[in-house]
Amino acid sequence: MASRRSTRHDGDQGVRFSRTLFIALLVLSGALIAFDRPASRSDAFADFRSAFTDIAAPLLELGAQPLRAVKNIGPYFRRQGELAEENARLRQQLIEARYWEDLAYRQRDRIEVYEDALNVDSPAIEDRIGAWTVADPRGPFVKARLIGRGSDAGIEDGYPVINLYGLVGRVYETGRRSARVLLLTDLNSRVPVMADRSNARAILIGDNSPYPRLEYVGRAPDIQEGDRIVSSGDGGILPRGLPVGEAVSTRDGEWRVRLYSDQAPIDFVWVWPYRRIVPPDREVDAGEADLVDPVEAGPATAGTTAETETAPAGGSEPSPAAEDPEGTP
Amino acid sequence: MRKPTERDALWLSAIGCILTVLAALIVQAAPTRLIDGITVMPTWPLMAIFLWSGLRPQFMPPVAVFAIGLAQDLLTGAPMGVWALSYLIAIAVFRFRGEDGMPRDLPPVFARFAATLLLAHAIAFAAGSFALEQMADLQPLIIEIVATILMFPLIAYLVLRRRRGGRSGFIGG
Numbered sequence: 001m002a003s004r005r006s007t008r009h010d011g012d013q014g015v016r017f018s019r020t021l022f023i024a025l026l027v028l029s030g031a032l033i034a035f036d037r038p039a040s041r042s043d044a045f046a047d048f049r050s051a052f053t054d055i056a057a058p059l060l061e062l063g064a065q066p067l068r069a070v071k072n073i074g075p076y077f078r079r080q081g082e083l084a085e086e087n088a089r090l091r092q093q094l095i096e097a098r099y100w101e102d103l104a105y106r107q108r109d110r111i112e113v114y115e116d117a118l119n120v121d122s123p124a125i126e127d128r129i130g131a132w133t134v135a136d137p138r139g140p141f142v143k144a145r146l147i148g149r150g151s152d153a154g155i156e157d158g159y160p161v162i163n164l165y166g167l168v169g170r171v172y173e174t175g176r177r178s179a180r181v182l183l184l185t186d187l188n189s190r191v192p193v194m195a196d197r198s199n200a201r202a203i204l205i206g207d208n209s210p211y212p213r214l215e216y217v218g219r220a221p222d223i224q225e226g227d228r229i230v231s232s233g234d235g236g237i238l239p240r241g242l243p244v245g246e247a248v249s250t251r252d253g254e255w256r257v258r259l260y261s262d263q264a265p266i267d268f269v270w271v272w273p274y275r276r277i278v279p280p281d282r283e284v285d286a287g288e289a290d291l292v293d294p295v296e297a298g299p300a301t302a303g304t305t306a307e308t309e310t311a312p313a314g315g316s317e318p319s320p321a322a323e324d325p326e327g328t329p
Numbered sequence: 330m331r332k333p334t335e336r337d338a339l340w341l342s343a344i345g346c347i348l349t350v351l352a353a354l355i356v357q358a359a360p361t362r363l364i365d366g367i368t369v370m371p372t373w374p375l376m377a378i379f380l381w382s383g384l385r386p387q388f389m390p391p392v393a394v395f396a397i398g399l400a401q402d403l404l405t406g407a408p409m410g411v412w413a414l415s416y417l418i419a420i421a422v423f424r425f426r427g428e429d430g431m432p433r434d435l436p437p438v439f440a441r442f443a444a445t446l447l448l449a450h451a452i453a454f455a456a457g458s459f460a461l462e463q464m465a466d467l468q469p470l471i472i473e474i475v476a477t478i479l480m481f482p483l484i485a486y487l488v489l490r491r492r493r494g495g496r497s498g499f500i501g502g
Binding site: 018021025028029032039052062063068136137138139265 | 351355356357360370391392395400403405406411413414417418421453454457459460461462463465466467470473
């Protein structure tokens with residue numbers, strides 16, 4: 001505990017552990033814990049956090065660069081013997097991929113025609129914002145990553161984040177030069193998804209395990225082992241069709257998802273600029289909110305407008321609209 | 330060449346303290362998973378705080394301990410104050426006192442650190458659960474404690490060996 005000789009040196013080492021200061025700092029820590037709860041975080045705290053990560057981002061980037069340089073060393077040495085075999089397999093896959101590439105181009109052209117006809121304005125691939133992971137802390141509280149781009153690059157709270165393989169999470173704290181991404185595995189993550197094969201709806205709920213749960217699937221869900229799970233777009237929170245993972249069933253009958261994004265360590269990601277689709281009855285409110293430009297107003301405003309759609313709030317349940325606006329399953 | 334004075338040594342120690350604490354915070358948040366999926370990370374900042382509060386207690390006043398904990402909160406995305414509070418209390422309870430300060434043998438230093446680590450993580454778990462309004466994930470906390478306990482003897486050995494003026498010997502010297 002604090003020294004009784006509060007203002008005197010403690011031994012010849014010259015340490016001062018002032019009782020008054022110690023108690024003051026304890027009270028300050030307690031106050032911070034009480035007021036910086038994710039569920040009720042004020043704009044001032046969100047601003048402070050974003051400002052700190054903005055300052056720390058270049059230092060963290062400095063620390064991440066050497067790791068990025070040696071990231072393939074482990075697998076390289078481990079798989080030396082398998083390289084020739086893998087090379088042959090990749091060549092075969094490349095030949096097959098050319099067919100799919102042609103098909104994709106044809107489908108893209110067809111979709112463009114349909115989108116023009118329907119006047120659909122979906123985000124173009126080139127609009128995605130690329131960013132490197134600068135911090136990937138492990139801890140008991142939040143499963144989140146810090147990326148090295150922020151509102152200066154056009155990132156806002158709520159934007160989906162994807163990597164080469166699939167959906168990684170959503171932006172929930174945006175600074176000017178950095179942003180924090182809440183991963184799908186986090187306790188507070190709630191994402192409306194569906195099975196690509198059957199359109200069976202569910203909510204993907206993170207529980208800190210590598211395989212998030214599928215909830216609200218109904219009594220007899222039309223989900224099969226290995227079904228491709230994609231974002232459903234329900235509630236307008238995320239765009240429809242972002243690849244999430246594969247359905248796997250557990251021994252106790254639960255459905256979980258093996259995330260595509262976990263196929264490789266998450267390093268480079270794309271942030272997908274996406275405007276939330278607002279129901280017609282709330283369009284007026286949304287219009288008023290849009291009058292304030294979140295970039296100009298700073299991250300606090302962005303945080304406030306996105307508070308209802310991002311899920312860092314501790315234990316916040318998804319809105320009924322997000323859960324299942326179409327009443328299925 | 331001029332022999333370093335005590336004042337020079339103090340300045341060097343101060344710079345060393347700042348650099349090691351900064352490095353500890355950066356490594357704590359670094360994306361080490363990139364290297365072949367390394368997912369285990371010891372609590373480097375607590376090691377730095379504990380060893381510096383034993384070696385040079387004047388460099389680790391409560392304000393410094395609080396600031397390091399708060400920086401860790403902000404870098405890891407944890408609710409603010411969780412690690413600041415736990416480090417403050419744990420160091421206040423278990424820091425080395427008296428004229429001799431930190432012993433020069435590893436076992437007592439290790440035992441004291443293990444107690445500090447357990448107390449700090451217990452407080453962090455309670456405070457974090459309170460802030461999140463749900464139970465924090467216990468598994469990463471336990472993994473972190475085990476990794477720190479395994480890593481600490483090596484770091485402490487190097488520090489104590491340097492403190493003994495390079496004399497060899499694992500215990501004593």
